[in-house]
Amino acid sequence: MTKKLLIIAFTGLSCTMAFAADLYVRNGGAGGAYPTVSTAITAASDGDRIIIQPKANGEAYVENLIINKSLTLVSETNYAKYIIQGNVSINPATGRTVTISNLSSGYYGIYNVEATFPIGTGRTFINIVNCDLHNVLTDKVNFTTNISGCTISGNLKFSHGRCTANKAQSIAVVATQDNSPIGSDIEVYGNVSKSFISNSQANYNFKFSNNFCAGIYIYNIKPGSSNEITNNTIYNPSPADMGPLYVNLGNNINLGNILMMNNAASFVVGGTNACIQNKSTSVSITASYNVFTNTFVTEGNMTQSDNSGSMNLNFDNVAYTLTGMNVNAGNPGIKYTDLDLTRNDAGHYGGSNSWANYWPANNDNKPQVNYLSTPRSITSGTFNMSGSGFSK
Known part of the structure; x- marks a missing residue:
């Protein structure tokens, strides 16, 4: 007899990291610290951590940053953000890893966190967590971006990586011709996009799940790939030229x-x-x-079953909630069950990647899980589980 084990809870997640050295940045160089972030970057070596003191009264460090080493930037004060009035540019290098936490662009709406154009081959990794930013433009060749828990007043563009629990004007996976491809998929989970989420990348599979947005648009796919658009809530109160789920590869x-x-x-x-x-x-x-308030109509070739139109659904694009006939309307298979072990609810709260895993993004300043992958059931073999999180 085959036995099934249902995964009910994930009880703990911890991570410790060792840094080569800690360099402090404080206003005016107080206490022997560096007076600017740029001078600390110049003095740092690969693997160092730069600990930045937020200035009083919301004042900013007025400087453009060029990060050309593997570094971690964090705030000296728990739960407080330091403000950089300037662009943050990350130069590529094989194996370089840059982590940025608790950065704010303040009220200065013209500055970006961006990747510069690469030279040669080799992959650069960027981790951005718990930041308030204008634009994130890491859409360059051979860059992997892992971004979580950020508020982005403008656009988020990246070429490969994982995007979880962010709020942005738009989220776009941009086409690049990576000459050092990596084996992992593109994952976009539990985000808010006030407009669209799109994919133009042809190097990787993609998974878009449990997002709240105004449309999901696909302009390219990897040859021979298997991709997923599951448990998203799409609400657009304005007339659009494209359907909420739209695929057009053009040429x-x-x-x-x-x-x-x-x-x-x-x-x-x-x-x-x-x-x-x-x-x-x-x-x-x-x-x-899939469930729609509109009459269910399709265009183009597809295999379809168990879709429903003219459903009574209530959307709130301020509180990001969905109620109504989406409850228990998703796939009844056990691998799609909700966190409460009932049948899948269509929309962003359904399934094991539920919106509830990620939001509220600032839950009493507690550490936050930004990724969790567990099987819903095991019939045989090895139980594989992975997860990550960050502290504020």
């Missing part, structure tokens, strides 16, 4: 698969009344257990 003819499942959507009919649009004959779409 690209890459063959690949996209699973669209357990999504909940409502939109105002503009250029189309289609809930799902597939403009590309090379893309195979499997759509199931």
Whole structure:
């Protein structure tokens, strides 16, 4: 007899890191610290941590930063952010890892955290957590960006990596021709995008899950890939030319698969009344257990089952909530069950990657899990689980 083990809870997550040296930055160089972040970067070596004192009264360090080493930037004061009035540019190098925590761009809306154009091959890793920023533009060749718990007043553009629990104007996975590809997928989980989430990347599989946005648009896929758009909530109160789930590869003819499942959507009919649009004959779409307030209409080639239209759903794009007939409307399979072990709820709270894993993003300044991957059931073999988190 086959026994099934249901994963009920994940009780702990911890991580310790050792740094080569700690360099302090304080206003005016108080206590022998460095007076600016730039001077600390110049003095630092690979693997060092730069600990930055937030200035009083919301004052900023007025400087552009060029990070050309593997460094970690953190705040000296728990739960408080330091302000940089300037661009933060990260230069590439093989194996370079840059981690930025608790950075704020303040009220200065013209500055970006950005990757510079690479020279040669080799991958650079950028980790950005618990920051308030204007634009994040790490959409360059051979960059992996892991970003979590950030508020971005402008746009988030990256080329590969993991994006969880962020709030941005838009989120775009941008096309690059990586010459040092990495084996992991692109993962976009539990985010708010006030407009769209899109993919134009053809080097990696992608997984878009449990996001709240106004549309999901796919402009390219990896040849032979299997991709997932699952348990997202899509709400657009303005007329649009594209359906809420839209695929159009244009002149690209890459063959690949996209699973669209357990999504909940409502939109105002503009250029189309289609809930799902597939403009590309090379893309195979499997759509199931999606629910819409609109009449269920599709355009283009796809395999579909158990989708529903004209559903009574209530969306709140301020509190980011969804209620109504999405409850227990998702796939009934055990691998899709909700955190309370009931049938999957269509929309961003459904399934094991539930929105509730990530929000509220600043929960009483407690440490936050920014990624968790566990199987819902085990019938045989090895139990593999991975997770990560960060402190504020």
